[in-house]
Amino acid sequence: CVLCGRTDDCPEKYGEKRTYVEYNLTVHYYCLLMSSGIWQRGEEDEGVDGFLITDIRKEVNRAAKLKCNICKKKGASIGCVAPKCKRSYHFPCGIQKECIFQFMEDFRSYCWEHKPVQKFPDKECRGTSQCTICLDLVEQLPMYTVLKSPCCKNAWFHRECLQYQALSAGIFFFRCTVCNNKDKFQKEMLRMGIHIPEKDASWELEENAYQDLLQCYQHCDIKRCLCKKGRDYNEPDSKWEIKRCQCCGSRGTHLACSSMTSWEQNWECMECRSIFAKSGKYSKQKKRSLATSEKTDGTTCLLEEPSPKCPRQSPGSQRNFLLQSPKIMCQNNLSPCSHLDLPASNRVAMSLSPLMSNRNWSLRKKHLREQRREVSDILKELKLQVNTKTTRLNINTENIWNSALKGFRQRNFSPTNTIEIKFTNCKNRSKTDTSAASKHRFFQLLMLHLQNSSLFEGSSAKNLSLDFQAVKENLYFEAGKMIAVSLVHGGPSPGFFSKTLYNCLVYGPENVKPALEDVADVDVAQTIKMIKYANSLASLQSTIHDCYEFLAAAGCLRPVTALCDKNMLVDDILIHHVIKRIISPLESFRQGLKTLGVLEKMQMHPDVFCSILCHKPERLSAETICDLFTIHSSSDVNEVEGADFWMGYLQEVESGESVVTLEDILLFVTGSFSIPPIGFDPEPTIKFLHIRYPVGNRLLNCLELPITKTYEQFKNKMEFTIRNTLRVERE
Numbered sequence: 050c051v052l053c054g055r056t057d058d059c060p061e062k063y064g065e066k067r068t069y070v071e072y073n074l075t076v077h078y079y080c081l082l083m084s085s086g087i088w089q090r091g092e093e094d095e096g097v098d099g100f101l102i103t104d105i106r107k108e109v110n111r112a113a114k115l116k117c118n119i120c121k122k123k124g125a126s127i128g129c130v131a132p133k134c135k136r137s138y139h140f141p142c143g144i145q146k147e148c149i150f151q152f153m154e155d156f157r158s159y160c161w162e163h164k165p166v167q168k169f170p171d172k173e174c175r176g177t178s179q180c181t182i183c184l185d186l187v188e189q190l191p192m193y194t195v196l197k198s199p200c201c202k203n204a205w206f207h208r209e210c211l212q213y214q215a216l217s218a219g220i221f222f223f224r225c226t227v228c229n230n231k232d233k234f235q236k237e238m239l240r241m242g243i244h245i246p247e248k249d250a251s252w253e254l255e256e257n258a259y260q261d262l263l264q265c266y267q268h269c270d271i272k273r274c275l276c277k278k279g280r281d282y283n284e285p286d287s288k289w290e291i292k293r294c295q296c297c298g299s300r301g302t303h304l305a306c307s308s309m310t311s312w313e314q315n316w317e318c319m320e321c322r323s324i325f326a327k328s329g330k331y332s333k334q335k336k337r338s339l340a341t342s343e344k345t346d347g348t349t350c351l352l353e354e355p356s357p358k359c360p361r362q363s364p365g366s367q368r369n370f371l372l373q374s375p376k377i378m379c380q381n382n383l384s385p386c387s388h389l390d391l392p393a394s395n396r397v398a399m400s401l402s403p404l405m406s407n408r409n410w411s412l413r414k415k416h417l418r419e420q421r422r423e424v425s426d427i428l429k430e431l432k433l434q435v436n437t438k439t440t441r442l443n444i445n446t447e448n449i450w451n452s453a454l455k456g457f458r459q460r461n462f463s464p465t466n467t468i469e470i471k472f473t474n475c476k477n478r479s480k481t482d483t484s485a486a487s488k489h490r491f492f493q494l495l496m497l498h499l500q501n502s503s504l505f506e507g508s509s510a511k512n513l514s515l516d517f518q519a520v521k522e523n524l525y526f527e528a529g530k531m532i533a534v535s536l537v538h539g540g541p542s543p544g545f546f547s548k549t550l551y552n553c554l555v556y557g558p559e560n561v562k563p564a565l566e567d568v569a570d571v572d573v574a575q576t577i578k579m580i581k582y583a584n585s586l587a588s589l590q591s592t593i594h595d596c597y598e599f600l601a602a603a604g605c606l607r608p609v610t611a612l613c614d615k616n617m618l619v620d621d622i623l624i625h626h627v628i629k630r631i632i633s634p635l636e637s638f639r640q641g642l643k644t645l646g647v648l649e650k651m652q653m654h655p656d657v658f659c660s661i662l663c664h665k666p667e668r669l670s671a672e673t674i675c676d677l678f679t680i681h682s683s684s685d686v687n688e689v690e691g692a693d694f695w696m697g698y699l700q701e702v703e704s705g706e707s708v709v710t711l712e713d714i715l716l717f718v719t720g721s722f723s724i725p726p727i728g729f730d731p732e733p734t735i736k737f738l739h740i741r742y743p744v745g746n747r748l749l750n751c752l753e754l755p756i757t758k759t760y761e762q763f764k765n766k767m768e769f770t771i772r773n774t775l776r777v778e779r780e
Contacts (some may be wrong), residue, residue, distance in 0.1 A: 131163035176458025347514025486720020510547035529641020564629035
């Protein structure tokens, strides 16, 4: 380039590099635009886009006398326009030094000292958020590489991302990616040095970009297509001819799949029928629920009726089982030793509900174990991203949310770092506790706070609520991020998601049908019930009249000419109140759950993750504890009798014949009340040693048990140690 002297060809940074052989001239377009001593004195087709060749020569000669204040070489054609500032520099040098070049009006340039900056309150400069273009993290700091939207408080961008977006979208389509504001957004971006070319968007200039619009739609979208040759098969003048929607033409069905006998019959897709219903022109056909409506991709519809919830066993109910001996590993070769059989006196007969056979119960438990194992394997795979670099979080248990939020938003926090927890308000935890127990305790308190926070609504199965202050402070994103980090770092799962919320996260809100149980607002629920159970057209119209303002605000007003219209009205209200009303928090929450790839795994394995996100962990059983611990044997100790005592003790604890609970035992060994979805690391083990009392080594998740002569001695030592240890910890 005759102005900057560089050979770089990078249109995004320096503009198009043009060579004019007849003039023996090569120049970067931006170098020419920003040069201080040249103007467009010609027409657009003269010289180089209106810059006359003679003027370019003069500018090159002028710049040859000026030294660049950055690289110290001659040819600095650009000068800072600030009064009394005499700095000159090349365009690429100015980019490198973070100068600002304004591609508007007089094409002004500002050096690194006098450049314009964005001003916003100090309280907004904190933590990180997502760039809404590349979705990577961006620091919320007033710096050259970061720009903030002037029209949206929580919209932050990388400068480089904005520049690429502007070059692609052009002046007609470049706007805020959050609120679509164009004028205010473009004005601020031009002031901060973003070049917005006066051209059409790149996707508008692509040849044959809209060729697909010229093709007729030929695909059967009915949920259960009957054609054996596939949904795309079309045979004219037969029952397998595809009939398109007479209104939109973008949905189709085989004649046979919709029970049509001739081509002359009219057919409308579900979307168009819904529009007709709102306008009062829809003639009611065969009654069909949304659960059987068509779906555009030809796959099984996701809008299924929610399955009835399985009754849960009460905490006090007794679940007996045939105790099998725990796993025993020999220290010599680490191979599984033969199983030990319990004495007949210690065996407990299996007691099952009359409604469930032994076979069904066994299969259900096997299925739950497989799901537990599968989700553990998935989370362990995600945990491979976590490195050894540590991030310390100072946590106040009395203000768990604010201290957690502060920790997650600190500059050096990264989800891929190993997390250390320091409880600042606990005297007996003055030193940083790097154990998994402390971390699990923190995540347990955090999940409990989230469950009862204003971000969610509902009793046990919760949906997202609409908290404007939380939206303003980006708290839904932080909540999703915290849940994802908890799952991967060995914390508990939330366990309180409603099936509707979970389906919105996994399948998208457009594919979910909410139920009346999802409405937490008592007044709204009562209004929906009055409409749903109206037994006459007069009572329905009276109810609609009474709640006219509510329906108008929700955008659900529709002409009601028949009693059956109430079903469509109820569906509209449910979709508005449960889904559309919280669409912004939902999207922010989804973005947070993408942390460490958790949401992607949820979408790949929906059934597995549903078991931990929508349901609390099942109450611990003696069998679960037995399976959890592996007994490590040594050559000088006979564990057979000790294992018998251990399993017999677990039976008594489960049946309520002990002063401690199974949760107390797990807490004593691991520091956790429950088994985290990812499992324990390291895996819990048992050792029988010649010691006086049991020892819970939480660093190794190892339970060291004493060798005793009688079962009563074993039981007394277990209860004395566990009860007093946990009592001291609580105090």
